[in-house]
Amino acid sequence: MKAVRGGITAPAGFLAAGIHAGIKKPPIPDMALVVSVHEGPIAGVFTRNQVAAAPVLLDRLHLQHGIGRAIIINSGNANACTGSRGLADAEEMTRLVAGRLAAASRTVFVGSTGVIGQPLPMSRIRRGIPLLMTRLSRKGGRDAARAILTTDKKTKEVAVRARIAGRTITVGGMAKGSGMIYPDMATMLAYLTTDAVVEQRTLQRALVAAVDSSFNCISVDGDTSTNDTVLCLANGLAGNPVLRAGSTELTAFQRLLDDACTSLAMQVCRDGEGTTKIVQIRVSGARTHADAKRVARTIGTSSLVKTALFGEDANWGRIMAAIGRSGVRVAPQKIGLAIGGIPIVKGGVGLGWSAEQRLARVMRRKEFTIAVDLGQGSGAWRLWTTDLSYDYVRINASYRS
Amino acid sequence: MKAVRGGITAPAGFLAAGIHAGIKKPPIPDMALVVSVHEGPIAGVFTRNQVAAAPVLLDRLHLQHGIGRAIIINSGNANACTGSRGLADAEEMTRLVAGRLAAASRTVFVGSTGVIGQPLPMSRIRRGIPLLMTRLSRKGGRDAARAILTTDKKTKEVAVRARIAGRTITVGGMAKGSGMIYPDMATMLAYLTTDAVVEQRTLQRALVAAVDSSFNCISVDGDTSTNDTVLCLANGLAGNPVLRAGSTELTAFQRLLDDACTSLAMQVCRDGEGTTKIVQIRVSGARTHADAKRVARTIGTSSLVKTALFGEDANWGRIMAAIGRSGVRVAPQKIGLAIGGIPIVKGGVGLGWSAEQRLARVMRRKEFTIAVDLGQGSGAWRLWTTDLSYDYVRINASYRS
Numbered sequence: 053m054k055a056v057r058g059g060i061t062a063p064a065g066f067l068a069a070g071i072h073a074g075i076k077k078p079p080i081p082d083m084a085l086v087v088s089v090h091e092g093p094i095a096g097v098f099t100r101n102q103v104a105a106a107p108v109l110l111d112r113l114h115l116q117h118g119i120g121r122a123i124i125i126n127s128g129n130a131n132a133c134t135g136s137r138g139l140a141d142a143e144e145m146t147r148l149v150a151g152r153l154a155a156a157s158r159t160v161f162v163g164s165t166g167v168i169g170q171p172l173p174m175s176r177i178r179r180g181i182p183l184l185m186t187r188l189s190r191k192g193g194r195d196a197a198r199a200i201l202t203t204d205k206k207t208k209e210v211a212v213r214a215r216i217a218g219r220t221i222t223v224g225g226m227a228k229g230s231g232m233i234y235p236d237m238a239t240m241l242a243y244l245t246t247d248a249v250v251e252q253r254t255l256q257r258a259l260v261a262a263v264d265s266s267f268n269c270i271s272v273d274g275d276t277s278t279n280d281t282v283l284c285l286a287n288g289l290a291g292n293p294v295l296r297a298g299s300t301e302l303t304a305f306q307r308l309l310d311d312a313c314t315s316l317a318m319q320v321c322r323d324g325e326g327t328t329k330i331v332q333i334r335v336s337g338a339r340t341h342a343d344a345k346r347v348a349r350t351i352g353t354s355s356l357v358k359t360a361l362f363g364e365d366a367n368w369g370r371i372m373a374a375i376g377r378s379g380v381r382v383a384p385q386k387i388g389l390a391i392g393g394i395p396i397v398k399g400g401v402g403l404g405w406s407a408e409q410r411l412a413r414v415m416r417r418k419e420f421t422i423a424v425d426l427g428q429g430s431g432a433w434r435l436w437t438t439d440l441s442y443d444y445v446r447i448n449a450s451y452r453s
Numbered sequence: 454m455k456a457v458r459g460g461i462t463a464p465a466g467f468l469a470a471g472i473h474a475g476i477k478k479p480p481i482p483d484m485a486l487v488v489s490v491h492e493g494p495i496a497g498v499f500t501r502n503q504v505a506a507a508p509v510l511l512d513r514l515h516l517q518h519g520i521g522r523a524i525i526i527n528s529g530n531a532n533a534c535t536g537s538r539g540l541a542d543a544e545e546m547t548r549l550v551a552g553r554l555a556a557a558s559r560t561v562f563v564g565s566t567g568v569i570g571q572p573l574p575m576s577r578i579r580r581g582i583p584l585l586m587t588r589l590s591r592k593g594g595r596d597a598a599r600a601i602l603t604t605d606k607k608t609k610e611v612a613v614r615a616r617i618a619g620r621t622i623t624v625g626g627m628a629k630g631s632g633m634i635y636p637d638m639a640t641m642l643a644y645l646t647t648d649a650v651v652e653q654r655t656l657q658r659a660l661v662a663a664v665d666s667s668f669n670c671i672s673v674d675g676d677t678s679t680n681d682t683v684l685c686l687a688n689g690l691a692g693n694p695v696l697r698a699g700s701t702e703l704t705a706f707q708r709l710l711d712d713a714c715t716s717l718a719m720q721v722c723r724d725g726e727g728t729t730k731i732v733q734i735r736v737s738g739a740r741t742h743a744d745a746k747r748v749a750r751t752i753g754t755s756s757l758v759k760t761a762l763f764g765e766d767a768n769w770g771r772i773m774a775a776i777g778r779s780g781v782r783v784a785p786q787k788i789g790l791a792i793g794g795i796p797i798v799k800g801g802v803g804l805g806w807s808a809e810q811r812l813a814r815v816m817r818r819k820e821f822t823i824a825v826d827l828g829q830g831s832g833a834w835r836l837w838t839t840d841l842s843y844d845y846v847r848i849n850a851s852y853r854s
Contacts, residue, residue: 101777
């Protein structure tokens with residue numbers, strides 16, 4: 053397995069484009085299109101938010117057929133809380149793309165991201181789609197990756213490749229999303245492409261697993277915004293024998309998909325709204341993995357922990373307080389805590405100033421680990437969190453201005 | 454019922470003092486003492502955090518006897534995560550006070566607030582206690598209220614009075630706490646006194662009810678920091694007939710206690726870390742009160758909603774997204790939303806720009822209401838939240854510096 057250049061168009065047979073259609077101020081790109089040279093199985097994972105946006109509702113319907121040909125995305129408007137009009141607009145977007153590709157509408161998927169509650173500017177979108185068609189190319193991946201951004205500072209692309217069953221299989225992808233303050237992660241969209249030959253059910257299972265160990269470990273919960281979507285489209289051009297459940301070939305493909313998703317997730321994390329640090333929270337010694345996950349999430353989402361990280365303040369009491377209120381039954385006198393490899397708490401009691409003074413240096417690093425040992429069993433979990441900075445407040449206070 | 458001057462020493466028979474003992478930088482007051490002229494029933498509500506501080510562990514033990522005479526409090530050090538040494542220190546504090554009052558140690562309660570994980574500077578505390586004794590007075594309430602503060606900008610005091618069963622009954626109180634970012638409210642301490650004649654079990658039930666409709670509606674959850682404590686000490690000097698369960702007299706007393714707690718809670722809220730706005734979240738039309746509470750808490754604790762409040766941005770989509778991920782089963786097409794009395798969403802759909810333009814004026818107010826109607830039943834709940842500002846980050850990033 054190796055990382056290669058490119059993004060969504062790195063696998064064989066994918067074209068993409070990104071343009072300014074007039075949804076955002078010129079010349080900011082705001083529409084993207086990804087097309088496969090022919091249709092193939094598609095897998096999807098969506099927000100669990102009950103107030104789901106129109107494109108999510110429509111994609112869920114289309115996914116019942118499990119076949120994809122193209123994905124049309126706009127930024128600047130989320131098409132959420134827009135009622136039946138919003139659904140009609142999303143349908144029209146897929147129909148317009150399908151018409152130009154001589155494909156069925158149900159093979160076209162749609163994504164929207166941006167402000168909630170405003171109707172889509174459909175006249176601009178109608179003009180944008182033909183323009184996107186003329187711009188489709190193997191080199192259009194970067195333009196597409198740029199056109200799906202909102203508050204992101206950087207584009208997020210990935211491409212990974214491996215020899216599997218004698219064939220070269222590539223997974224490419226792009227994502228948008230910055231900020232990961234649980235449970236309010238900014239709307240995250242991620243699109244993956246692959247030339248692997250794989251059945252839809254297998255692909256769906258692989259995508260769910262990859263999302264679980266990547267995006268769900270930075271967003272801290274799959275249950276987030278109105279628009280969150282991850283799609284993976286496979287066109288089979290690699291010509292490998294079908295990837296069978298339980299085979300080493302499928303395991304190798306799963307690793308490719310995991311790596312692609314983790315790379316995109318970490319790019320989202322590093323571009324987090326106002327993020328200056330990435331901190332890994334590792335919880336071990338829990339009775340169960342679920343317990344460990346819950347403790348890790350409580351620490352990783354604490355505003356007080358996150359502001360202390362920003363202030364480079366070794367205020368580990370806030371971590372202890374988070375453990376104590378996570379809802380998991382703990383034995384305070386068994387808790388151990390180490391930050392950046394330096395033991396800080398043993399048997400629930402602080403190890404004193406000298407340990408804390410060594411800690412000051414760790415807190416100044418850009419990336420480090422907070423390791424909690426609950427001393428109760430073998431349950432473990434890890435996730436990444438960021439700090440909470442002035443810039444997070446600035447970006448989110450004035451998002452629509 | 455009327456609000457009167459004073460605080461913790463407003464009811465008959467209470468003395469208080471506050472001094473600088475050297476835990477904080479001089480001349481910041483850091484120790485407080487409240488004493489009743491004789492012992493009486495005491496009620497308490499404590500943090501549900503499993504990592505509870507030594508003073509909480511000790512107070513819980515003392516509360517099993519249900520009799521109180523004095524409360525000794527220090528700020529600057531939370532005496533949390535300090536193991537058996539912390540417990541011995543807390544015990545010594547109650548023993549030193551009890552000795553000077555010729556009272557039993559178990560009638561003395563102790564509170565600590567400040568940094569977690571450092572041992573108490575006991576030599577300074579030992580010198581502070583005799584000094585506090587010499588300063589005890591009817592006029593010492595304000596000094597005590599000042600000495601329990603940490604990041605608070607203002608002291609928080611209350612006194613309310615009513616004629617009940619032909620007698621004048623007074624409830625007084627003081628609190629510390631600022632910031633209310635759930636679930637990470639800064640440690641909150643509140644102490645109440647009353648001259649009412651009331652049995653311990655009745656007082657305990659009344660205090661739990663008062664806390665539930667006041668502090669638990671701003672902290673958003675009783676399950677918070679390592680040190681959270683609310684105590685109410687009653688010395689019976691009002692000479693009223695014992696307040697019986699189910700009597701109108703008890704109802705009148707409950708109202709006094711509710712008002713005192715709500716006043717303190719709102720003072721904590723208004724002094725919130727970096728707070729510029731107080732917003733009431735009212736949820737109605739839920740299937741149950743518990744559902745309404747859960748939706749209200751999800752909205753009131755959303756970092757994205759809170760930063761939008763700070764930015765005076767009518768970004769109501771974030772409210773809809775919070776409703777959708779609260780975990781309560783909702784019908785998106787039935788949701789109504791009004792902000793400051795202006796309808797914004799009906800039947801789950803935004804009402805357009807003209808409503809939003811009117812909203813801009815509301816968002817500039819210091820206090821207003823966000824009303825959500827789920828359209829499913831008669832369950833309702835209300836709580837208060839604040840905005841999330843630059844100052845919240847500043848205060849919490851550098852708390853220990």
